[in-house]
Amino acid sequence: MNVNPIDLVQTQINIIDTLLQSLDSVQLREWRESTLMILDQIISEESKYYKNFANISFTSNILSMSNPEKNKRRNEESMKLGLENARASLKAIIFGLERDLL
Numbered sequence: 001m002n003v004n005p006i007d008l009v010q011t012q013i014n015i016i017d018t019l020l021q022s023l024d025s026v027q028l029r030e031w032r033e034s035t036l037m038i039l040d041q042i043i044s045e046e047s048k049y050y051k052n053f054a055n056i057s058f059t060s061n062i063l064s065m066s067n068p069e070k071n072k073r074r075n076e077e078s079m080k081l082g083l084e085n086a087r088a089s090l091k092a093i094i095f096g097l098e099r100d101l102l
Helices: 005-022 025-042 048-054 068-098
Strands: none
Touching: 005 025, 005 068, 025 048, 025 068, 048 068
16 A cells, blocks of 8 residues: 555644544653654655754653642643644645755
8 A cells, every 4th residue: 555655644634633632641752752663764864854853852851859739731742832833844744845955
């Protein structure tokens, strides 16, 4: 079965809205890994666009031992920001693929 790589990337973009609603870290990790698997097949790991996506952070680097609720909020905000950055990165990859730039 031959699947259009642009369709695969677009499917991953479409999943982002669901992830933004759930903010489930396990689902996010599965989505990130499957997205990297797709990108491995369509662009070089040396591509700056691949690296941009691979380096997106989805967790906060700040941890407060005295305020777990604040940690949870920080992580949720980091997940949201990471997902929005991922959306932008994947859209740029589609742009490049559509124009044979990648």
